[in-house]
Amino acid sequence: MNGARESMTSIPLNDDQAVVIIGSGAGGGTLAHELTRRDIPVVLLEAGKRQSTETFSQVPGEAFQQLTWLDTRTQSGDWGVARDFPNMPVWHCKTLGGTTVHWTASAPRLQPWELKAKTTYGEVAGTSLIDWPIAYEELAKYYELAEARMRVTRRNGVPGLPASNNFKVMYAGAKKLGYKQVHTGHMAINSRAYDGRGYCIQQGFCVQGCKMGAKWSTLYTEIPQAEATGKLDLRLESTARRIEHGKDGRVNAVVYRDLHGLEKKQRARIVCVAGNAIETARLLLLSESSQFPNGLANSSGQVGRNYCHQVTGFVWGIFDKPVYSWRGATLAGVVEDESVNNPSRGFFGGYRIELVTLDLPTFPLVGLPYGWGREFTSIIENYRNLSGMFINGEDLPRSQNRVTLNAKVKDVYGLPVANVHVEEHANDQALRAHAQGQMTKMFDAVGAKRVVKGPTPPATHNLCTARMSSLPDAGVTNHWGQAHDVKNLFVSDGSALTTPGSANPTLTIVALALRQAEFISREMKAGDL
Amino acid sequence: MDGAIGKDRRELLKACTGLVTGVVLLGSPFASLATARAWEVRLGAFTSPQASTLMSVLRTILPHDKLDDLAYAQVIHALDEQARADVNFASMLTKGLEQLGDSFPSKSEIERVEELKKIESSEFFRAVRQKEVEVLYATPAAYSYFGYEGEAFSKGGYLHRGFNDLHWLPEVPAEDSGPIPGVG
Numbered sequence: 001m002n003g004a005r006e007s008m009t010s011i012p013l014n015d016d017q018a019v020v021i022i023g024s025g026a027g028g029g030t031l032a033h034e035l036t037r038r039d040i041p042v043v044l045l046e047a048g049k050r051q052s053t054e055t056f057s058q059v060p061g062e063a064f065q066q067l068t069w070l071d072t073r074t075q076s077g078d079w080g081v082a083r084d085f086p087n088m089p090v091w092h093c094k095t096l097g098g099t100t101v102h103w104t105a106s107a108p109r110l111q112p113w114e115l116k117a118k119t120t121y122g123e124v125a126g127t128s129l130i131d132w133p134i135a136y137e138e139l140a141k142y143y144e145l146a147e148a149r150m151r152v153t154r155r156n157g158v159p160g161l162p163a164s165n166n167f168k169v170m171y172a173g174a175k176k177l178g179y180k181q182v183h184t185g186h187m188a189i190n191s192r193a194y195d196g197r198g199y200c201i202q203q204g205f206c207v208q209g210c211k212m213g214a215k216w217s218t219l220y221t222e223i224p225q226a227e228a229t230g231k232l233d234l235r236l237e238s239t240a241r242r243i244e245h246g247k248d249g250r251v252n253a254v255v256y257r258d259l260h261g262l263e264k265k266q267r268a269r270i271v272c273v274a275g276n277a278i279e280t281a282r283l284l285l286l287s288e289s290s291q292f293p294n295g296l297a298n299s300s301g302q303v304g305r306n307y308c309h310q311v312t313g314f315v316w317g318i319f320d321k322p323v324y325s326w327r328g329a330t331l332a333g334v335v336e337d338e339s340v341n342n343p344s345r346g347f348f349g350g351y352r353i354e355l356v357t358l359d360l361p362t363f364p365l366v367g368l369p370y371g372w373g374r375e376f377t378s379i380i381e382n383y384r385n386l387s388g389m390f391i392n393g394e395d396l397p398r399s400q401n402r403v404t405l406n407a408k409v410k411d412v413y414g415l416p417v418a419n420v421h422v423e424e425h426a427n428d429q430a431l432r433a434h435a436q437g438q439m440t441k442m443f444d445a446v447g448a449k450r451v452v453k454g455p456t457p458p459a460t461h462n463l464c465t466a467r468m469s470s471l472p473d474a475g476v477t478n479h480w481g482q483a484h485d486v487k488n489l490f491v492s493d494g495s496a497l498t499t500p501g502s503a504n505p506t507l508t509i510v511a512l513a514l515r516q517a518e519f520i521s522r523e524m525k526a527g528d529l
Numbered sequence: 530m531d532g533a534i535g536k537d538r539r540e541l542l543k544a545c546t547g548l549v550t551g552v553v554l555l556g557s558p559f560a561s562l563a564t565a566r567a568w569e570v571r572l573g574a575f576t577s578p579q580a581s582t583l584m585s586v587l588r589t590i591l592p593h594d595k596l597d598d599l600a601y602a603q604v605i606h607a608l609d610e611q612a613r614a615d616v617n618f619a620s621m622l623t624k625g626l627e628q629l630g631d632s633f634p635s636k637s638e639i640e641r642v643e644e645l646k647k648i649e650s651s652e653f654f655r656a657v658r659q660k661e662v663e664v665l666y667a668t669p670a671a672y673s674y675f676g677y678e679g680e681a682f683s684k685g686g687y688l689h690r691g692f693n694d695l696h697w698l699p700e701v702p703a704e705d706s707g708p709i710p711g712v713g
């Protein structure tokens with residue numbers, strides 16, 4: 001399992017019968033498994049290397065370098081990230097397994113009303129809200145499959161994770177405020193050993209890669225299972241740079257750089273893009289042609305638009321007694337009561353209050369607002385006595401919030417990098433202020449000496465840049481994640497979510513990939529794809 | 530300790546322009562962290578007076594009075610490494626230090642803060658602060674000082690080493706928590 005090596009199965013570059021999947025995270029990795037187990041040959045292009053439970057570094061700075069997508073991005077707009085983290089608008093992975101290697105494994109469902117955001121919230125000025133083209137009842141079938149596969153706690157009789165010190169603070173505060181739905185979360189982390197993977201031993205190193213393999217990741221679940229079918233040709237350190245099409249308007253090849261930096265062209269029957277919402281949009285835009293002058297699958301002009309990232313942010317409580325918040329599963333705790341649409345709070349949509357902690361080196365880098373001097377260090381002096389909570393709220397889609405190509409800044413191969421532009425809607429700001437207020441009340445209720453509001457960190461939930469829509473001019477893909485413009489082109493990651501809702505997105509991405517795999521397989525058998 | 534302290538002395542002496550030294554007090558939590566009681570960081574880009582000014586700047590930007598100089602010296606070492614590899618970075622830093630002057634360390638903290646506030650938006654200040662935030666809290670001395678226990682896999686996680694040992698608040702009822710795995 002160690003080191004970068006190519007898959008044993010070899011599909012020739014000129015073989016035009018394989019499905020080419022770009023990206024091996026929650027969407028791409030799951031899809032690769034689902035197709036190969038149905039005997040469909042798959043070429044899986046992954047830009048990163050292969051790590052393993054043995055190679056994961058447990059030095060936070062090293063782990064960050066080992067797993068993170070560090071290629072240049074630029075950003076613009078007025079959100080806090082542009083000010084506080086100018087060189088890093090987003091934080092996701094470049095490694096086999098994608099962002100499922102560093103995710104904190106919170107796996108809640110979207111709720112029925114969140115799939116009908118436009119209908120539920122009504123016309124909200126300054127947004128590009130639409131409803132999902134999928135009914136909740138349809139998605140629920142795949143949520144059940146995803147939860148069983150990912151062994152999500154508090155579903156299917158799987159026990160919850162045990163309460164940590166940090167969660168005891170959250171729980172006590174939440175109960176003082178009268179919250180009802182407070183527990184250790186629906187986590188894709190083994191609370192019992194399962195499927196050859198160990199149980200959670202409360203390391204607190206979820207973000208650095210779980211050395212127990214207790215946290216679900218495509219790296220050591222879906223991908224090895226796909227490899228075992230003999231139908232997967234996995235190509236590591238292979239970066240897609242262009243999707244090509246024929247005169248019939250169907251895609252037929254993916255041009256990529258291989259691990260030696262050489263340009264290769266893989267013929268394809270079907271192409272599925274799952275490179276995380278930033279690179280997925282960038283790749284479609286880079287694949288412009290005379291037939292698709294604004295980018296592939298972009299006759300609507302919607303590719304890259306409606307970028308959502310969820311409203312996030314840290315709030316820290318400082319106590320006069322130790323909490324040792326770093327001991328324990330990073331995100332194993334939630335208050336779900338605010339994940340409702342209640343406009344009397346002053347905003348549409350809901351948010352989840354989630355447990356959080358950061359290791360010592362990362363805490364002042366990401367968890368605290370810019371500062372220095374005694375005011376700043378007095379917070380860190382209390383590191384033992386800190387408890388943390390995190391906002392995970394719905395942000396509203398806006399047409400101008402978008403991923404574009406920055407012609408002025410090029411990558412190592414001379415291609416324009418992605419620019420991420422975000423102008424926060426007043427609704428996002430009202431939601432954040434409300435969440436920070438409730439978290440402050442929770443900490444105060446259990447005797448915090450001081451409450452510190454942290455910044456919005458680089459976005460980890462990058463979504464909606466190729467969204468599913470009923471109407472072809474309102475999005476990029478239909479309800480299967482199939483491009484409106486190109487029948488054999490699919491979007492298989494968080495880019496396809498219609499709206500973000502307030503649920504951490506991975507479970508939804510996996511559910512949609514399971515559903516998409518059924519569709520692709522069925523259509524291929526019927527000869528329609 | 531990593532960094533210059535453990536590196537080959539002869540090679541370092543060739544390029545040495547300055548020195549930061551200190552003594553780890555026996556009985557302090559840092560005694561076990563240093564390879565010897567006395568430590569030194571040999572520098573290739575800064576002179577000893579410049580390093581002394583830099584130490585004072587670092588202790589003004591992120592003041593932790595009881596955190597050993599050894600932790601701050603590792604920030605100086607990191608800046609020195611970058612300066613040795615990048616002449617523009619080196620000249621930017623030495624210019625910034627020159628402007629603060631050799632008298633900076635002898636000023637009161639209030640005066641030092643005032644001086645740094647004036648240059649807070651400068652490239653010098655931003656580079657030094659950024660490097661300090663990145664390096665200082667990742668040092669073994671800082672882990673020890675702040676009580677951070679770090680990597681836990683090699684010790685079996687925190688499952689049986691205090692992940693739920695907080696007793697100044699009520700316990701969480703079973704239905705909202707979960708069983709300890711591996712037990713029963």
